Amino acid sequence: MTTLMEFKEVDVHYGPIQALKKVSLTVTEGEIVTLIGANGAGKSTLLMSIFGQPRISSGEIVYRGEDISQKSAHYVASHGLAQSPEGRRIFPGMSVEENLLMGTIPIGMEHAEKDMQHMFELFPRLKERRNQRASTMSGGEQQMLAIARALMSRPKLLLLDEPSLGLAPIIVKQIFKILEDVASTGMTIFLVEQNANHALKLADRGYVMVNGEIRLTGTGQELLVNPEVREAYLGGH
């Protein structure tokens, strides 16, 4: 098992405010790693800093042996890192198919046809809506589209920022089921979530972030039963 991505003592500042404090974490090939934490803990900041938005103020982000912390966003995105951004950010005026094809930008359209068929198998709902404008779909379908679009670039590492955001519990369940299917194909997934229960059940390993620091780490199961985590994130679940 080789390390795919590694954060080494990363600091991030927004002006005078320090958002990430000496964060170190690793993602190994083929595993699902989740990062959970409350609002404002710095989860999204960490994910966005991979793309250089914001730039880290010290430390290193190593991806396949290369420090990518100072690279531009499109460079990172076209080297095997695909992201399903927070808030989905699909192209509202484009059809589902066009959205998926936009996902092939980094690798060209060689495999477009085949991959799109594959996506329609993974997400049958998208197939029903393939010629519909993306803005006319429900939140859950849009989230599926965002994930499918990210997968279209055949990434080595799939980054997901809160795929459960603003979705009904039943849809969240569906989404996580699909993520499980995606993971079973050997895809490495780095999942940032607030929904600790679902995320930890899915994940091989997890990190718990509090106020810009990694407070706890362990396997998904360990964290799920950890009293501190249960207290803070799982509440009455």
Next chain:
Amino acid sequence: MTQTDISYKKSGTDAIIAALMALVVFGPIMGIVLNGYQFKLSFDRVFVIVAIVFVGRFLMSTFFQTHRGKMMAFRYTNNNDGVTVLPPNHKSQMVWIIPLVMVIGLLVPFIASKYVLTIVILGLIYVLLGLGLNIVVGLAGLLDLGFVGFYAIGAYGLALGYNHLGLGFWSMLPIAAILAACAGAILGFPVLRMHGDYLAIVTLGFGEIIRLVLTNWQSFTHGPNGITAPAPTLFGLEFKRRSAHGETFHEFFNVPYDSAHKYMFVYLVLFVVVWAVLFIKHRLVKMPIGRAWEALREDEIACRSLGLNHVLVKLSAFMMGAAIAGIAGVFFATYQGFINPTSFTFFESALILAIVVLGGMGSTVGVVIAAFCLTVLPELLREVAQYRILLFGILMVVMMIWKPRGLVRVTRRGFARKEGVVK
């Protein structure tokens, strides 16, 4: 149920409210007439305008309570905005119209009078400008209020190139396009991080800078006095009565001299250029770069997270738009024969933007129609010229209410599979 019951009480209330608002708005403007240092009150004028508003609002309110009115209101409130996507193999029923327009267009210079021809040339110049701005605003979604700057660069490129370097129309046509594209890149770089209102203000400033430089750099541009621009030549034959350099057009072909020849020639060249631009734009929209522009308009963050180089995409949109405006400028200069900075004010930018908005953002056909409407109609309605801007404003308001997506809604053909990458 065809006829729903109409509440005249509701219509009456609406009408009274509208009339009161009209009183507030028009009262001071219409009611007080300045007369030297005195002013006198004229209530009759206020009364007339308030009465018009009252009656109009009453009728409108009543109409919208009828069945047909309700249907209409429903249609417009549920006007689902956005782009219609057609299947990739969709064939339009209107294909025959393209050769028809081409033939009519080619016949125009031979049947129309010189006056009509000059108006149509102006219309075509605005078609070019509209198409150029449509790439920047309609496709890439970058609100550019200084578009006239590139137009000015094209026009002054021809005039200055002729006066200082002795370059003619044909050599300046590509050079002006390149110059304008470079200016587009220069404007593009600092505004890469901006969008929306901020971008609009910076581009507005850019347009004004160009105009002020042209006005104030007396020694180079002759400032507000203006500068002459050369007429085009046909393989070196000039369209003049007499020429110092060899034969002229009418001598060579042994036809009587006619000052309309120049306009006929400008028209034909411009006609070809417009079709070329239409074709290029049509192809670009289908190419990955066109899709990248549209994606940028839809969501910039998503674009970058997908590995699109937004710098390249934005700059290419700016440069393409600017180059087309530069070409339009060259035609404008050669058609006028004389240019000065007053042709390149902010009002021109607003007019071009209006063409794009009225025509429909991103829609080619709509922009062509709108460009002709907004340039040819005012010429034909010379008698009411003083109300031009008023009519213009009313047209804008009405369009935004009834057809907020422009004259022609954008329809797009689905993405057919092709090789090619936008990095």
